[in-house]
Amino acid sequence: MVIDKVGVVSRITPMLGIGGLSFLGDPSFALITVVVVSVWFLMGxxxxxxxxxxxxxxxxxxxxxxxxxxxxxxxxxxxxxxxxKPTSFFVIMVSMVAAVAGAQAFDIIYVMTKGGPANSTAVLIVYIYQQAFSFGAFGYAAAMSSILVVALMVVTAVFFKVTRGGRFEHDE
Incomplete structure (x- = not known):
């Protein structure tokens, strides 16, 4: 039995006539599967x-x-x-950071696929991890991490400025 075809969804799909799909083994389905699991994982x-x-x-x-x-x-x-709107602002900010550098981006992908198959789920934070701990390019990984942090800070600042701190109000 192939391990990546074990699970509730993999047992239900043949009944629907969509059998033989490997959700984590096929590069065209792997990232979509990880995104669905991430959304489900953090929805609560x-x-x-x-x-x-x-x-x-x-x-x-x-x-x-x-x-x-x-x-x-x-x-x-x-x-x-x-x-x-302030609550929505907070959720958007937290989910953006989590999607780029948090649980959605690293933990779930590393546990489920380790960036595979064929690097189809290797998002930036996984790539940084691979560079540092698989290839020993610690300086390159540190530089990429610094750029990622600065980029997140810029995006957060722009979003904060545009929404006036999550209030979404206009001066009228």
């Missing part, structure tokens, strides 16, 4: 953050909107969504 964390943001919205806003005749869509669009 982000849901808890959004739940905290939702619980922070005062109930009086919804009561006033109901009295004014606002329906569920209007309450979501004009109360919930604007008041969740």
């Amino acid at each position: 964390f982000y849901m808890l953050i959004f739940l905290g943001g939702l619980q922070d919205i005062p109930a009086q806003y919804y009561e006033a909107a109901v009295m004014d005749g606002a329906g569920p869509v209007a309450r979501f669009w004009y109360i919930t969504l604007p008041l969740l």
Whole structure:
């Protein structure tokens, strides 16, 4: 039995007529599979953050909107969504850093594929790890890590400036 074809999805797909797929062994499916697993893995964390943001919205806003005749869509669009913008900003920032240099980018990929097959899942942080610990190019890996940190800082600063610290407000 081939190890990369063992699992719930690999047992269900032949029943659907899509048998013989190797989700982690085929370079065209490997990165998509890792992304799906990453999203599933971190979904609960982000849901808890959004739940905290939702619980922070005062109930009086919804009561006033109901009295004014606002329906569920209007309450979501004009109360919930604007008041969740700081929470959304935080989630976007944390997930961006995690996707580039955190659990989504390294841990899951290293455990599942180690950058393979055919380097199809070797994202930048995995490449830096390979350069340092597989090939001994510590200086090159350190330089790439420094550039990655600076790039993340620049992107974060630009995003912070554009959204005014997650408030998404305009000076009007």
